Amino acid sequence: MTDVPLPPGSTIGILGGGQLGRMLSAAASRLGLKTHIYNDTPDAPAFHVAAKGSVGDYDDLDAVASFARQVDAVTCEFENVPAAALEAAGAEAPVFPPVKSFEVAQDRLTEKDFVSALGIAVAPYAAIDTLADLKESILRVPPPCLLKTRRFGYDGKGQARIHTLCEAESAWESIGEAPAILEGMVAFERELSVVTVRGRDGTVRFYDVVENVHKDGILDTSAVPAKIPSALETEAQAIAGKIAEALGHVGVLTVEMFQTGGDKPGLTVNEIAPRVHNSGHWTQDACLVSQFENHVRAICGWPLGDVARHSDAVMTNLIGSEADDWRRYAAEPGTAVHLYGKAEARPGRKMGHINRISPKT
Amino acid sequence: MTDVPLPPGSTIGILGGGQLGRMLSAAASRLGLKTHIYNDTPDAPAFHVAAKGSVGDYDDLDAVASFARQVDAVTCEFENVPAAALEAAGAEAPVFPPVKSFEVAQDRLTEKDFVSALGIAVAPYAAIDTLADLKESILRVPPPCLLKTRRFGYDGKGQARIHTLCEAESAWESIGEAPAILEGMVAFERELSVVTVRGRDGTVRFYDVVENVHKDGILDTSAVPAKIPSALETEAQAIAGKIAEALGHVGVLTVEMFQTGGDKPGLTVNEIAPRVHNSGHWTQDACLVSQFENHVRAICGWPLGDVARHSDAVMTNLIGSEADDWRRYAAEPGTAVHLYGKAEARPGRKMGHINRISPKT
Numbered sequence: 071m072t073d074v075p076l077p078p079g080s081t082i083g084i085l086g087g088g089q090l091g092r093m094l095s096a097a098a099s100r101l102g103l104k105t106h107i108y109n110d111t112p113d114a115p116a117f118h119v120a121a122k123g124s125v126g127d128y129d130d131l132d133a134v135a136s137f138a139r140q141v142d143a144v145t146c147e148f149e150n151v152p153a154a155a156l157e158a159a160g161a162e163a164p165v166f167p168p169v170k171s172f173e174v175a176q177d178r179l180t181e182k183d184f185v186s187a188l189g190i191a192v193a194p195y196a197a198i199d200t201l202a203d204l205k206e207s208i209l210r211v212p213p214p215c216l217l218k219t220r221r222f223g224y225d226g227k228g229q230a231r232i233h234t235l236c237e238a239e240s241a242w243e244s245i246g247e248a249p250a251i252l253e254g255m256v257a258f259e260r261e262l263s264v265v266t267v268r269g270r271d272g273t274v275r276f277y278d279v280v281e282n283v284h285k286d287g288i289l290d291t292s293a294v295p296a297k298i299p300s301a302l303e304t305e306a307q308a309i310a311g312k313i314a315e316a317l318g319h320v321g322v323l324t325v326e327m328f329q330t331g332g333d334k335p336g337l338t339v340n341e342i343a344p345r346v347h348n349s350g351h352w353t354q355d356a357c358l359v360s361q362f363e364n365h366v367r368a369i370c371g372w373p374l375g376d377v378a379r380h381s382d383a384v385m386t387n388l389i390g391s392e393a394d395d396w397r398r399y400a401a402e403p404g405t406a407v408h409l410y411g412k413a414e415a416r417p418g419r420k421m422g423h424i425n426r427i428s429p430k431t
Numbered sequence: 432m433t434d435v436p437l438p439p440g441s442t443i444g445i446l447g448g449g450q451l452g453r454m455l456s457a458a459a460s461r462l463g464l465k466t467h468i469y470n471d472t473p474d475a476p477a478f479h480v481a482a483k484g485s486v487g488d489y490d491d492l493d494a495v496a497s498f499a500r501q502v503d504a505v506t507c508e509f510e511n512v513p514a515a516a517l518e519a520a521g522a523e524a525p526v527f528p529p530v531k532s533f534e535v536a537q538d539r540l541t542e543k544d545f546v547s548a549l550g551i552a553v554a555p556y557a558a559i560d561t562l563a564d565l566k567e568s569i570l571r572v573p574p575p576c577l578l579k580t581r582r583f584g585y586d587g588k589g590q591a592r593i594h595t596l597c598e599a600e601s602a603w604e605s606i607g608e609a610p611a612i613l614e615g616m617v618a619f620e621r622e623l624s625v626v627t628v629r630g631r632d633g634t635v636r637f638y639d640v641v642e643n644v645h646k647d648g649i650l651d652t653s654a655v656p657a658k659i660p661s662a663l664e665t666e667a668q669a670i671a672g673k674i675a676e677a678l679g680h681v682g683v684l685t686v687e688m689f690q691t692g693g694d695k696p697g698l699t700v701n702e703i704a705p706r707v708h709n710s711g712h713w714t715q716d717a718c719l720v721s722q723f724e725n726h727v728r729a730i731c732g733w734p735l736g737d738v739a740r741h742s743d744a745v746m747t748n749l750i751g752s753e754a755d756d757w758r759r760y761a762a763e764p765g766t767a768v769h770l771y772g773k774a775e776a777r778p779g780r781k782m783g784h785i786n787r788i789s790p791k792t
Contacts, residue, residue, distance in 0.1 A: 078757060078770045096457045099480045102757075102770025102783065119460045121479040358716055358767050358788055373762035380742050380788070396439060396463075401734035406719050409439045409463025422439075422463065427719055427741070 073271070075371035076142050078102030081121065082366065083141030083163065085128070085155065087114025089410035089420065090147035090346050090362075093354070095119040097362035103370065108137045115411045116147070131158040138162035145321060145369050149175045149344055150222055166270070166320040166369035171344035174317060178220045178251050181342060188316055190309055191338045194254035201242050207252045208235055216253045217241045229287070256338050258328035262296055264310035265350035267322045267364040270371045274314055275364070276307040277357065277377050280349050282326070288418065292349040292385040294356065295431070302335050313342060322346045322365040348387065348420070355406045355425040356383035381427040393421035404428060434632070436732035437503050439463030442482065443727065444502030444524065446489070446516065448475025450771035450781065451508035451707050451723075454715070456480040458723035464731065469498045476772045477508070492519040499523035506682060506730050510536045510705055511583055527631070527681040527730035532705035535678060539581045539612050542703060549677055551670055552699045555615035562603050568613045569596050577614045578602045590648070617699050619689035623657055625671035626711035628683045628725040631732045635675055636725070637668040638718065638738045641710050643687070649779065653710045653746040655717065656792070663696050674703060683707045683726040709748065709781070716767045716786040717744035742788040754782035765789060 076082075082098055084091045087109030095105040096119050104121040107114065110128060117123040122140070126133030131154055138144050138159040145166055146156075156172060159165050174184045179197050186192050196207035198217065208215070213235070219228035228248075230241035261282040268274045281296035282289055296303070310325040317323070324347035326340040350361035359367075359375025367375055388395075393415055400407050402424075409422035437443075443459055445452045448470030456466040457480050465482040468475065471489060478484040483501070487494035492515055499505050499520040506527055507517075517533060520526050535545045540558050547553050557568035559578065569576070574596070580589035589609075591602035622643040629635045642657035643650055657664070671686040678684070685708035687701040711722035720728075720736025728736055749756075754776055761768050763785075770783035 075758065078754075079772065079774060092460065096460050096480065099453065099457050099772070100767075100769050101761075102772045104479050104772065118465050118482040119457065119480045355719055358765065358786075367761065373758065375761065376764050376766070378764075380790070393439075397436065397734065400462075400728065400736065403737050403739075404719065405737070406461075408461050411440065411460070411463045411465065413440060425719075429741070 073371065076103070080104070080142040080370065081106050081140070082370070083108060083137055083144040083159070084116065084147055085134075085144065085151050085159070086147035087111075087116035087123070088147060089115050089412075091116030092119055092410060093362045094145075094147060094346065094366060097360060098366045100363060101366060101372070103366065106137065106141050108134065113413065118411055128152050128155045131155065134158045135162050143369055145365070146172075147345060167323070167344045168318055168320060171317045171319050171323070175342055175344045176221055178218055182251065184316070185313065185339050185342070188312055190312065191336065193256045193338060193340070196252045198250040198252050201239065201247075204238050204242055204252060205235070208232065208238060211252050211254045214255045216255060217245055217250050218253060219245050219248045219250050221249070256328045256330060256340075258330050258338070259332065259335070260296065260298065260329040261326065261340075262298070262306055262329055262337070263292070263324055263326045263347065263349040264306050265322060265324050265347060265353065265361050266307070266310040266314055267361070267368050267374055267377070268314045268319045269368045269374050270320050273374055274311050275374050275377045276310060277350065277353055277361065278379050279303045279306050280352070282349050288389060288420075289348045289387055291387070292352055294352055294379060294383050298329060299335065302329065302337070306337055309337060309339065313339075317344070319344060321368045322350070322361050324350060348423075349385075351408070351423050352383040352385040352425050354408070356381040356427050379430065381430055383428075384426045386424050386426070387420060388422040388424065390415050390417045390419055390421065396422070399424050402426070434732065437464070441465070441503040441731065442467050442501070443731070444469060444498055444505040444520070445477065445508055446495075446505065446512050446520070447508035448472075448477035448484070449508055450476050450773075452477030453480055453771060454723045455506070455508060455707065455727060458721060459727045461724060462727060462733070464727065467498065467502050469495065474774065479772055489513050489516045492516065495519045496523050504730055506726070507533075508706060528684070528705045529679055529681060532678045532680050532684070536703050536705045537582055539579055543612065545677070546674065546700050546703070549673055551673065552697065554617045554699060554701070557613045559611040559613050562600060562608075565599050565603055565613060566596070569593065569599060572613045572615045575616045577616060578606055578611055579614060580606050580609045580611050582610070617689045617691060617701070619691050619699070620693065620696070621657065621659065621690040622687065622701075623659070623667055623690055623698070624653070624685055624687045624708065624710040625667050626683060626685050626708060626714065626722050627668070627671040627675055628722070628729050628735055628738070629675045629680045630729045630735050631681050634735055635672050636735050636738045637671060638711065638714055638722065639740050640664045640667050641713070643710050649750060649781075650709045650748055652748070653713055655713055655740060655744050659690060660696065663690065663698070667698055670698060670700065674700075678705070680705065682729045683711070683722050685711060709784075712769070712784050713744040713746040713786050715769070717742040717788050740791065742791055745787045747785050747787070748781060749783040749785065751776050751778045751780055751782065757783070760785050763787070
């Protein structure tokens with residue numbers, strides 16, 4: 071790891087060409103940096119705003135290595151990059167975030183073990199490798215609970231809810247009998263997240279805590295400020311900082327949490343994402359330096375940018391055909407429209423988002 | 432001219448690949464729009480953030496036509512696009528702003544005639560075609576005055592200052608004996624500009640009036656709010672609106688003015704630019720919708736975006752080697768760094784800018 075920052079004119083390689091890669095590319099352009107996108111399909115949104123693009127499978131290690139040789143640093147827009155691809159890229163160029171962040175975030179069991187070992191509260195959980203494990207664990211993690219595959223789950227995919235013991239078998243089948251964890255459902259007041267950024271020199275900065283609402287397992291809205299006491303905000307940021315530090319993370323790290331406990335509020339960590347995150351999209355329009363630009367600054371060894379919030383904001387995702395209303399949203403005062411350039415608006419697909427800002431309260 | 436807006440996924444062709452084209456491209460990407468850049472050299476900054484690029488001379492009308500056939504609308508990042516190129520592009524795709532805006536802005540004499548015919552104050556001026564014209568006009572436009580080529584002048588180029596009659600001959604030679612105008616120097620309190628945007632449906636919006644300071648003929652800083660009475664702000668915007676209307680302009684139009692008259696303030700129009708403008712760069716970080724995005728919205732027939740300012744701002748250009756200090760600027764709180772990705776920092780070359788924002792006063 072070097073202390074010399076990548077100067078303007080350098081090229082960042084991004085594994086993944088979706089909307090996060092697209093917005094990372096646009097942010098990099100503000101800093102005079104070029105991007106080179108690597109994606110497994112040719113029609114990805116990020117190719118439209120990149121200096122260069124390569125199409126290849128993530129398992130094609132020669133292609134990944136060739137891509138990495140052409141850039142000055144490599145980063146990822148999604149956490150499920152195969153370990154072998156990260157290794158192939160890392161042999162040719164520095165890769166940020168570090169491999170450890172991916173190892174932990176790719177596996178729900180490793181993640182839970184890692185977070186709870188730091189003394190941070192997580193939901194009750196158990197490792198499930200067989201149907202027998204599941205039946206036995208339901209006694210310790212009582213329903214209602216969630217069975218989740220350890221790997222490759224996102225936006226509610228790879229999950230089954232269990233209300234009674236007799237649903238165990240069908241739940242096990244529905245997730246494909248893959249290695250899983252059984253998670254107790256947390257009774258929560260609010261869903262929160264902390265978008266944090268850690269530089270190559272270990273400097274950490276936190277955006278304001280976000281209050282999230284999910285709909286059908288997909289993020290619907292993210293609002294700042296969250297309606298929480300300031301002591302809880304400080305605690306949430308401290309938790310995120312502890313995790314970032316323990317990972318030796320470099321770049322943006324997002325920690326999703328539940329606010330629990332009614333009058334005596336507490337925090338339970340739900341999930342970590344070693345990357346820019348949907349719940350940080352409001353930073354594009356309510357902060358001077360967005361999560362995307364700060365991720366780029368961090369991985370390039372630049373000074374981190376100002377995370378102060380100049381406005382209140384509510385981000386709303388546009389899912390599937392909701393993006394067809396772009397013209398109406400574009401006409402709304404105080405509203406910024408962000409569309410991802412995806413050709414096909416399939417149900418459940420994230421097509422864009424809007425940020426509604428208002429004067430800071 | 433059609434009333435149907437270009438939907439997300441459409442491609443905007445941009446003639447010119449400099450920093451303005453680069454920032455237009457990044458802004459278009461927010462709206463799910465693609466860009467295709469046409470430039471006369473291959474190493475231009477805008478190519479790094481565009482879906483497609485074409486390299487060709489602006490006089491190569493076949494190449495320009497072929498470019499225009501591949502896009503859904505054409506716009507320009509500079510005003511000196513040859514008329515024949517605009518015509519060649521216009522035969523294949525709608526071109527915004529309209530040709531009239533270019534005709535007026537490309538020629539200082541046409542511009543002065545056009546603006547003064549609207550009843551708007553301009554500096555005293557005279558058309559100069561010969562040395563004899565110049566010697567005779569100095570009697571009516573007394574020194575100190577400026578001799579400026581009618582066409583292709585920018586950032587103080589193609590200009591000569593005349594302090595006494597005996598400098599006439601050397602001034603005439605220094606501007607290459609090209610068709611020119613002689614302009615009286617205006618004693619001013621402040622240099623102001625109004626960045627305005629006019630939609631395809633004739634809707635007009637104004638950003639807050641900007642106060643500019645030039646150094647060596649190049650813009651140094653732009654600050655908002657300008658320290659002027661609100662009645663003068665309204666008057667400045669009305670002038671810009673009148674010009675935009677008279678041109679039938681579509682897109683961003685910038686009008687540079689002098690505040691004159693001491694206690695009884697008045698406004699004299701100095702120059703108009705039918706495009707996004709250096710004095711509007713602060714809108715990237717102090718407004719929800721920047722001049723770049725609003726230009727894109729206007730030419731695509733979208734609803735115009737919110738021009739309200741959420742913060743005070745001072746934009747400072749980074750000229751030549753000033754951009755070498757990027758690391759220091761990047762570490763400053765409240766400061767956004769914008770670098771253009773130009774390989775070579777020649778003296779006088781615009782390499783980037785910084786926007787310093789602070790809470791709205």
